[in-house]
Amino acid sequence: MSDSLRRGGQAKLPGIRRNLAKSATRALDVLEHFAAVKRPLRAIEVGQAFGWRSSSTDQLLKTMVDSGYLIFEGARKLYRPSPRLVRFGAWLAADYYGGERLYRLLNLVHNRSGQVVTLSIRQDDYMQVVDVLQPLNIPHSAVRGVKVPLIGSTIGSACLAARSDAEIRQIIAFLDRHRADPTERVPAVMAHIAITRTRGYAAGSTLPDDTWAIAMALPPCESGVGVVLGFAGPAASIRNHEATLAALMRRSIDEVFDIVAP
Numbered sequence: 001m002s003d004s005l006r007r008g009g010q011a012k013l014p015g016i017r018r019n020l021a022k023s024a025t026r027a028l029d030v031l032e033h034f035a036a037v038k039r040p041l042r043a044i045e046v047g048q049a050f051g052w053r054s055s056s057t058d059q060l061l062k063t064m065v066d067s068g069y070l071i072f073e074g075a076r077k078l079y080r081p082s083p084r085l086v087r088f089g090a091w092l093a094a095d096y097y098g099g100e101r102l103y104r105l106l107n108l109v110h111n112r113s114g115q116v117v118t119l120s121i122r123q124d125d126y127m128q129v130v131d132v133l134q135p136l137n138i139p140h141s142a143v144r145g146v147k148v149p150l151i152g153s154t155i156g157s158a159c160l161a162a163r164s165d166a167e168i169r170q171i172i173a174f175l176d177r178h179r180a181d182p183t184e185r186v187p188a189v190m191a192h193i194a195i196t197r198t199r200g201y202a203a204g205s206t207l208p209d210d211t212w213a214i215a216m217a218l219p220p221c222e223s224g225v226g227v228v229l230g231f232a233g234p235a236a237s238i239r240n241h242e243a244t245l246a247a248l249m250r251r252s253i254d255e256v257f258d259i260v261a262p
Contacts, residue, residue, distance in 0.1 A: 012126070012147040026050070026060055031069070031081060035089075040078035095223040097257070105218075105229065105256040106133055113248055116233045118142045120155045120215075122226040125175050127155045142232045148206075151175065151189055157202035158215035159226040161193050168193060201246045205235070212238040216249050219257055229253065 033049055034041065047057035061079055064070040071082045096102055102119060110117040110133040119131040126147040134142070150156040151172065160168050172189055176182040196202045201216045215230035231238050231245050238245065253259065 011149075023060065023063075026052075027064055027069070030060065030064065031085065034081050040073070040076075040080040042077055043079065046079070095221065096225075096227070097219075097221050101256055102218075102227070103131070105252060106131060108256065109229065109249060109252045110134075112252065113231070113245060115231050115237060115245065116142055118155070118230045118232055120159075120228045120230060122150060122156075122159050123147060125150050127153055127159060127228065129155075151185065154202045154204045154206060154213040155215040155228045155230050157192060157196050157204070158217045158228045158230070160189070161196040161202065162217035162220075162226065165190065199246075200250065203239075203242055203246075206232065210235055212242075214238060214242060214246055214249070216246070216253065218253060219259070 029050060030046060033046065043057050043061055044054065046052075046061065047054055050057075052060075061070060061072075065072045065079070068082055068084050070079050072079055093099055106117055106119055114135055116132065116134040118129050120127045120129050122128075127150055128147045129142050129144060132142045132144055148155065150159065160171070163171070168190065169186060172186055173182055176185060201214055203212070203214045205211065206213045211233060212235040213230055213232045215228050218227045218229055221227060229249060231249070
């Protein structure tokens with residue numbers, strides 16, 4: 001990808017703000033883990049899942065029980081989510097395609113490809129990786145929470161390509177409003193978006209430069225948030241099988257979202 005597109009942003013790793021509210025983040029991680037395993041858990045199982053000390057785990061779980069987010073069954077020493085979370089979960093499901101389509105898609109693509117698969121969303125001028133599935137034998141190439149520039153990244157290109165030309169120009173104008181020439185990047189961005197649309201997916205190198213990514217926007221959801229599915233990993237694994245992986249991604253999206261080919 002050209003320097004004219006990359007200029008103006010760096011990848012941002014999570015961690016700085018996370019440390020300021022670690023307990024809050026851990027509580028959300030626990031709830032997400034319950035949603036993944038779909039069964040009550042003992043404190044030792046929760047601690048082992050995240051590598052936490054038993055004292056820290058016990059304190060967090062008891063706090064969540066006191067707040068009404070978890071229920072504790074003393075006889076069996078099991079924790080489970082409480083009804084307090086039902087409305088929260090129902091609202092999110094309605095906003096993001098209903099049910100568990102997103103994570104069914106993530107698992108489907110990961111199981112069929114054996115590659116690192118990511119799910120990303122737009123956060124203003126950045127794209128943020130919100131979930132990752134990867135094989136155990138592949139070094140971690142994508143981190144939950146990491147942000148990359150909307151303009152100049154592969155997942156950003158996939159997100160923009162799903163928007164109208166007028167909307168893309170508005171986005172660029174807003175992001176570059178403080179530049180001497182706010183329209184400087186428009187021709188390069190629009191040319192790159194045209195290539196992405198023709199190909200049906202975005203592809204390009206990521207940092208470090210020996211990694212490659214493929215990305216494809218998902219159908220619009222009720223929330224209006226741009227959601228992007230992607231592959232990320234060593235160029236030898238991804239770039240050399242780009243067309244095959246892109247086709248697999250498209251078939252899986254069509255299957256999960258019940259899209260009938262014309």
